[in-house]
Amino acid sequence: MVGRATDMAPDVAIVGGGLAGGLLALALAARRPDRRVLLIEAGENLGGNHVWSFFLSDIPVALRWLVKPLVAARWDGYDVRFPAHSRRLNSAYRSITSERFDAHLRASLPEGSILTGVAVAALDRQGVTLADGARIKAGAVVDARGAQSFPGLLGGWQKFVGQMLQLEAPHGLERPIVMDASVAQEEGYRFVYALPFAADKVFVEDTYYTTSPHVERDVLAQRIAYYAQAQGWRVKQVLGEEQGCLPVVAAGRPVLHDGADGVARIGSAVALFHPLTGYSLPTAVRLAGMLADLPDLSGRAMAKAAADYARDHWQAGAYYRLLTRMLFGAAQPECSYRIFERFYRLKEGLIERFYAGHSTGLDRMRILAGKPPVPLGAAIACLLGGGHPLARLDDVMQPQTAQTGEVEQR
Incomplete structure (x- = not known):
């Protein structure tokens, strides 16, 4: 736990130190240094244990400052492979690791602005109640805790297991393979994703579009091993692993709020992700920038702005x-x-x-x-x-976990 300052009475309390909550905290710290921000996270680390990747063109030029310090690897192009078609594209591609995300947040936010390892029992427009009964009063409250299910939505899932592999020799990749669908198609649309983080280190992810949220971790991990072997790579060590399941939405109506209760809601819980890819980073960046630049950072103003943004995002999708x-x-x-x-x-x-x-x-x-x-x-x-x-997306998702050290790509 860092900075257990329950008497801080922040101007803005953000509950959830994942991608959406962390980006908002960074944007507020940079744009509104006169406001006191408190970021509360149930886990020990901010950002969990993930690799987020994105095209640089996903991020408005005016907001690239927000993600630039978070980037752990960058490439000026990428490859795709299909059974009857391969292509090299020149779009800039970037990756953020949760390790770097956590470190940058701790370095950028003032001392006492972060609480980790702290569960929240309840929140409302006036503050946050912790699981141990402690009460934190706040001028504005932002709920960025994400979602484990999506009632009212139909579609499918993009599920994956990714591993950071230390190889015995250089892999030979000059740029990422963002989509290798030349692999056997199983369950649904399947592709492999390979990011060269160093000459002898590569992050490989096996991904499926499917109607089931169940992630068969051992099966997918074995397929990663087969893929590495097929590329001629000899794995020395698995440095880290993540698994997850992202919703992809075809129809229905999400649980949106009008902001009348004075709590701003951001992130996946209000469907702030790309309906087909499940990617949430571009939307999280844009919303963080918009909220940080509000002339009025009261709870009511932030709640209404966030609710309007979520409604417009849903309509645009x-x-x-x-x-x-x-x-x-x-x-x-x-x-x-x-x-x-x-x-x-x-x-x-x-x-x-x-x-x-x-x-x-x-x-x-x-x-x-x-x-x-x-x-x-x-x-x-x-x-x-x-x-x-179509599948109902109110099935409970499996939490993303890591069996070993280093590493929601998306």
Whole structure:
């Protein structure tokens, strides 16, 4: 625990020291140094135990200062591989490790601004009640605790196991393989993700789009070992591991709030992620910047601004939810890769805007134009609201865990 200052009476109390909460704390510390911020996290480390990766074009230029100190590795391009198509793209790609995230937060926030290893029993517009009964009064309260289930939503899951591998010899990768779908397609759309952190160190993740949230850790870990062997890599040691399950949304209605109770809610609990990729970092950065620049940082003002942002984000995601319906509702699981294989034949600028969630009208028409990579009848059924049944996303997700040291890519 750091700075057990329950008598601090901060201007802003942020509950949840993950990606959304941590970015907001950093933005407030930089933009509003006159305000006292308290970041409360149930775990011992801020940011958990993850690798977050993103395209630099995902982040508005005016907000790149917020993520720049967090970046642990950077590359000027990436590769994709499919059974009938491979491509090298020039978009800048970055990765943040939770270790660096934690260290930068502790270095950037004033002493006494962080409480870790502290469970929260309740919160309201006037403050936070800890599990031990202690009460922290606050001028504004932000709930950034995330979600374990998503009632009211339909779609599927992107589940994964990733390992940081120390190799016996250099791997030979010049840039990341962001999507290797040349591997056997099992359960649903499957791809492998490889990030070269050093000449002899690579982060490899086995990822599936599926209707089940269950992560078979041992199976996926074995497939990572097989993948490394197929690349000619000899693994000396597994330095770290993560596993997780991200929601991908096709339909429904999330649990949104109007901010009337005076508590600002941010993060995955209010569906602040890309509906098809599950990526949350770009949205978390934009929202942190917007909230930190509010002229009024009262609880009521922050709650309303966050609620408006979540509502607008949900409305803007309608097109991407349609694409998710195509992926889960129209494609046969073993043929789902064809959707992404076709997508990665399009122009690079279109691909960048897609991942950033800023597809133009022309982009949207181009993605859907031509012969669909799924059966035509199934595609039409999905466009009309039909197709194969979608999974309910109110199943409880397995928590992301780590069996060993170093390392929510997304």
